[in-house]
Each structure stands twice: as structure tokens, then as C-alpha cells.
Amino acid sequence: MISxxxxxxxxxxxxxxxxxxxxxxxxxxxGTVREMTGGRRTVALDYDAFPEMARAKMxxxxxxxxxxxxxxEVAIVHRLGRLELGDISVAxxxxxxxxxxxxxxxxxxxxxxxxxxxVWKKENWDDGATxxxxxxxxxxxxxxxxxxxxxx
Amino acid sequence: MKxxxxxxxxxxxxxxxxxxxxxxxEGATIAMLxxxxxxxxxxxxxxxSSLLFAVGTDYAAETQPLNAESQVTCFPPVSGG
Numbered sequence: 001m002i003s004x005x006x007x008x009x010x011x012x013x014x015x016x017x018x019x020x021x022x023x024x025x026x027x028x029x030x031g032t033v034r035e036m037t038g039g040r041r042t043v044a045l046d047y048d049a050f051p052e053m054a055r056a057k058m059x060x061x062x063x064x065x066x067x068x069x070x071x072x073e074v075a076i077v078h079r080l081g082r083l084e085l086g087d088i089s090v091a092x093x094x095x096x097x098x099x100x101x102x103x104x105x106x107x108x109x110x111x112x113x114x115x116x117x118x119v120w121k122k123e124n125w126d127d128g129a130t131x132x133x134x135x136x137x138x139x140x141x142x143x144x145x146x147x148x149x150x151x152x
Numbered sequence: 153m154k155x156x157x158x159x160x161x162x163x164x165x166x167x168x169x170x171x172x173x174x175x176x177x178e179g180a181t182i183a184m185l186x187x188x189x190x191x192x193x194x195x196x197x198x199x200x201s202s203l204l205f206a207v208g209t210d211y212a213a214e215t216q217p218l219n220a221e222s223q224v225t226c227f228p229p230v231s232g233g
Contacts, residue, residue, distance in 0.1 A: 050225055052209050054232075114232060117230060118227060118232075119230055132162035135229045
């Protein structure tokens with residue numbers, strides 16, 4: 001089960017959705033908004049996506065995980081829009097008969113999602129500056145807006 | 153042909169538009185689109201060499217040919233999760 005949402009993620013429901021009597025292992029990964037990055041303080045993150053492609057790539061992740069490991073069920077939800085400190089940006093639940101393959105599948109799913117799924121986060125620093133996060137690209141910080149809160 | 157290229161994240165901010173129209177020869181490749189995009193939207197220079205391209209919902213290689221119906225999207229490296 002793959003989805004994008006602007007709502008708070010129900011990670012308990014997500015975890016329940018992958019549980020099965022055939023599985024002895026269920027793994028839940030949550031990505032959450034962290035306060036400090038390289039000595040700078042984050043106030044919020046804005047997440048944007050190319051939704052059609054993001055869903056397609058997330059589905060491919062599920063399909064590939066099923067080819068590689070004896071996965072019973074996979075559920076991945078990525079949240080979009082404005083997220084505050086501590087909010088959950090992504091939740092990934094996976095179930096397998098045994099824990100070793102469950103850990104491997106879960107680790108591969110989240111690592112690969114971060115490289116291939118077209119979702120981007122924009123930092124909103126505590127000094128009012130904003131900055132898109134693009135790994136491998138030199139940072140381009142936009143100065144604080146003249147009238148905070150009026151940018152789209 | 154004039155090809156609409158959809159932009160995301162910092163590429164969209166730098167261009168100041170969701171979509172840019174790029175003039176290309178029929179049968180041009182992604183590599184040729186990249187050059188044309190840099191020429192026609194020089195403000196994308198800060199992310200230029202890192203830009204990724206998709207046709208439809210799949211990543212496109214530099215050698216992939218394009219036609220007038222190609223749905224092209226362009227964006228800097230992803231940072232979800």
C-alpha cells in the first residue's frame with residue numbers, strides 16, 4: 001500500500017495493516033522532522049512532490065522488495081506540505097516471516113526511497129531563511145522574506 | 153518543436169515558473185534538452201549539472217530521444233524521507 005497525504009500519518013493503523021499470522025516480524029520506520037542540522041535550527045520543513053511519479057516509484061520499491069525478500073506486506077506513506085518539529089514525514093511498515101529479512105527489506109526500502117522518489121524538502125531555518133535540500137548541490141539560501149509568512 | 157518542461161523544487165523557484173517552453177529539434181535527446189534549457193533559462197545554472205529528467209513517470213537517460221508528445225519533468229536531486 002502506497003500513498004501520499006497532506007494529513008497526519010496514522011502509523012499505528014499503518015503498522016496494523018501489514019500484520020499477519022504468517023509473519024513473525026513487523027518493522028516500522030518513521031522519518032521525523034529534526035531540530036538541528038549542521039548547527040542550524042529548523043523551524044519547519046515544507047515537502048513537495050511530483051505526485052504521479054512519486055507514487056509510481058514508491059510502487060516500484062514495493063514490487064522490488066517483494067522480488068528480493070519474502071515480504072508479506074508493505075505500506076509506505078509520505079506526507080507533503082508544512083511539517084513542524086517532530087512531525088512524521090514518512091512511515092514505512094513491512095512484515096516478513098522472519099526478522100533478518102524484515103530488517104533488510106525495511107532498510108533497503110527507506111534508503112532507496114530517499115534516492116529515487118521525487119519528493120523534496122525545504123528547510124525553514126530559525127533566522128527566517130529558507131533552503132531547498134538537494135543532496136550534492138551547493139546550498140542556495142534564500143534570505144528571510146521581507147514580510148514573513150507571505151511566501152507561497 | 154516547442155516542448156513544455158515541468159519544473160520542481162529549487163529549479164521551479166530559480167526559473168520563477170512551474171513550466172518552461174523549450175525550443176528543440178524533433179528527435180532531440182535529453183542531453184540536448186539539458187543544453188537548450190541552460191541556454192534558454194540561464195537562471196537554472198546553480199543546479200544545472202545536477203538536474204534530473206523524467207519522461208512520464210520514469211527517469212530518462214541522457215540519450216533518450218524526445219518527441220512533441222513527451223511529458224518532460226526536470227528537477228534537482230530528491231530529498232524525501
